[in-house]
Amino acid sequence: MPMLQFITHANSKYNYLDSAEEALKGGCKWIQLRMKDKNEEEIFTVALKLKERCRHFQATFIIDDQVHIAKEIKADGVHLGKLDMPPQEARKILGNGFIIGGTANSFDDILYLKEQKADYIGLGPFRFTETKKNLSPILGIEGYHRICTLRKECGINIPIVAIGGITDKDIAPLMATGIEGIALSGTILNAKNPVSETEKIIHLINRNYHD
Ligand SMILES: Cc1ncc(COP(=O)(O)OP(=O)(O)O)c(N)n1
């Protein structure tokens, strides 16, 4: 089943918890708590509350970077980038009951994440975004076509979600590359009505999924 993963963010209108609440109300079933530049205590406090909200909405709850917090609060999983703990090391800490996602920016990264037995891959960035600093090279739609073709040729079937500056208009062309889902933040949070924007994005992902 194709999926939307909402990445939390804070702006002048919403704090991290409120941002996730909008996406949950719009039907999002996969939330990632991402709080860059915050200390562990702050992340822990928000994570505990958000876990309860995700349980209420029956949504999967992932935490960015923080393996030990994910274990302690019994989140559903973690997302780890190229500069974070390797997935296999995280697996030793978390055991088999947790989802471990990894970031890829190239086909070589996908081969590495396959070797590391990641459960899903966040492939990006699709385009420039202000949500993340120090972006890896932009892939554009050509990058997704190239990488997804190689993935198919090699029979790799780890689910891929596209990420980075994605808007509603990008969903049809991105899903057509064969990916399994979309991760985003700004398009929902900056919308006039984040709840109906979430509903629209989920509808577009489902309508354009190629099984
Ligand atoms: C779904 C998804 N894909 C990629 C990322 C980026 O992770 P990372 O490269 O570790 O960067 P930070 O998010 O930690 O700044 C992600 N978080 N989620």
Ligand SMILES: Cc1ncsc1CCOP(=O)(O)O
């Ligand atoms: C966490 C992350 N990793 C690559 S781009 C990005 C930010 C995604 O947020 P947005 O959808 O606002 O670009």
Ligand SMILES: [Mg+2]
């Ligand atoms: Mg990270």
